[in-house]
Amino acid sequence: MRLQDKVAIVAGAGSRGPGMGNGKATAILFAREGAKVVAADLNLDAAQETVAIIESEGGEAMAYQADVTKEPEAKGLVDATVAKYGKLDILFNNVGIGLGGLGLGVTSEDWDTVMRVNLKSILFMCKYAVPRMIENGGGAIVNNASMAAFYAHPMYAYSVSKAGVVAFTRCLAGTLASNRIRVNCVAPGFMDTPMVASIMNEDRIRDVEARVPLRRHGTGEETAAAVLFLASDEASYITGHTICVDGGLSIR
Numbered sequence: 001m002r003l004q005d006k007v008a009i010v011a012g013a014g015s016r017g018p019g020m021g022n023g024k025a026t027a028i029l030f031a032r033e034g035a036k037v038v039a040a041d042l043n044l045d046a047a048q049e050t051v052a053i054i055e056s057e058g059g060e061a062m063a064y065q066a067d068v069t070k071e072p073e074a075k076g077l078v079d080a081t082v083a084k085y086g087k088l089d090i091l092f093n094n095v096g097i098g099l100g101g102l103g104l105g106v107t108s109e110d111w112d113t114v115m116r117v118n119l120k121s122i123l124f125m126c127k128y129a130v131p132r133m134i135e136n137g138g139g140a141i142v143n144n145a146s147m148a149a150f151y152a153h154p155m156y157a158y159s160v161s162k163a164g165v166v167a168f169t170r171c172l173a174g175t176l177a178s179n180r181i182r183v184n185c186v187a188p189g190f191m192d193t194p195m196v197a198s199i200m201n202e203d204r205i206r207d208v209e210a211r212v213p214l215r216r217h218g219t220g221e222e223t224a225a226a227v228l229f230l231a232s233d234e235a236s237y238i239t240g241h242t243i244c245v246d247g248g249l250s251i252r
Contacts, residue, residue, distance in 0.1 A: 002232040004034035007085040009077065011068050011125055012094035012144075013039035014046020015220075017194040022144060023094035024050045025220035026227045031059030033228060035090065038081045040064045068095055069116050074124035078132060088132040090231045093143045095121040098195070100157040111157045118161035122168060130181065138180030140231045143169050144223075147189040147246050162187075166242055173240030182239040184230040189246030192217035213248030 008030045015021040024046075027039045031054040039054070041047035044065035054061040062084055066073040081088055096118045100110035122143055133139030145165040146158070153159035166185055173183040190208045192200065209215045226243045229235055244250045 001034035002228065002234065003030055003090070006030075006035045006089040007038075007081065007087050008035045008090035008092065008231070009038045009040060009081055009088065009125075009129065010092045010094060011040050011066075011077070011121065012096065013037075013050050014041035014043050015049075015194045016046070017197055019192075019194045019197065020220040021193045021195060022188065022191070022220045022223040022227075023092070024053075025224035026092055026094065027061065028053055028057075028059075029221070029224040029228050030090070030092075030231070031061055032057065033232070036085050037061040038064055038077070038084070040066050040068070040077050042067050068121045068125055071124045071127075074121070075128045078125070078128040082132055087136045088129055089136060089139050091125060091129045091133075091139070091141045092227055092231065093122045093125055093141070096144060096146075096162075098155060098158045100155055102154045103156060106155075106157050114157040114161050115164075118158075119164045119168065122165065126172060130176065130179075133181050134179050139182075140235075141172065141176075141181065141183040142227045142230045143183070143185045144227075145169070145185050145187045145242060147187050147244060147249055149187060150244075150250065169242065170240050177239055182230075182235065184235070184238060184240065185242040186223055186226045186230070187242050187244045187246065188218060188223050189244065189249040190217050191219065191223065191245075193220050211249065211252070212246070213251065216247065218245055218247055 012023040047063035100106035149162040
């Protein structure tokens with residue numbers, strides 16, 4: 001029960017299809033560890049599915065529909081959380097998309113959309129979550145980046161946005177440390193989640209086996225385990241860092 005009596009928001013807590021995405025797995029794991037969880041998603045049905053799993057296991061959670069790329073809706077999510085549970089201890093920013101053509105073929109519209117979803121959503125959530133955490137004496141924020149932040153990924157907008165998440169994490173950590181708010185980041189590698197279901201085929205599986213030292217895809221549950229560690233008091237002396245959940249991809 002590492003999160004006993006904690007209140008957590010998971011922004012992007014639903015899965016895009018059958019299976020277990022990073023946000024859904026994290027919301028469920030947070031609840032198993034004792035947190036009261038607000039499962040937020042643009043798709044309310046997906047958020048409610050996550051909440052149903054939590055409640056079936058005896059946990060406590062609330063589904064909330066929000067487009068956190070819009071500032072008023074991000075504020076509404078934080079306000080609703082505090083109104084329901086009285087405080088906010090943990091925020092996991094999991095909202096993100098991969099979009100756009102390869103290389104310089106990306107359109108201006110797709111570039112702007114990726115930056116809005118992958119970066120601006122974190123800005124808005126932190127803008128309203130941080131004051132609530134300060135009121136509560138501190139907290140923990142975990143942002144979801146990607147290993148695409150660290151190498152020459154062919155989808156420029158996605159890679160640049162995720163590098164921005166890593167940089168934003170460091171900026172927040174440096175600014176908020178005096179308020180007892182820790183800010184860290186996870187960078188998943190090749191994961192078998194609903195987000196990539198449409199491109200999951202034998203060629204991709206063989207490519208991952210050749211490139212990743214552990215010779216397999218990761219899972220949403222494995223990302224969730226890293227997020228849980230960073231959100232818990234076990235990581236009480238860690239801030240401003242990125243944990244690569246990548247099967248060893250980064251060492252090659």
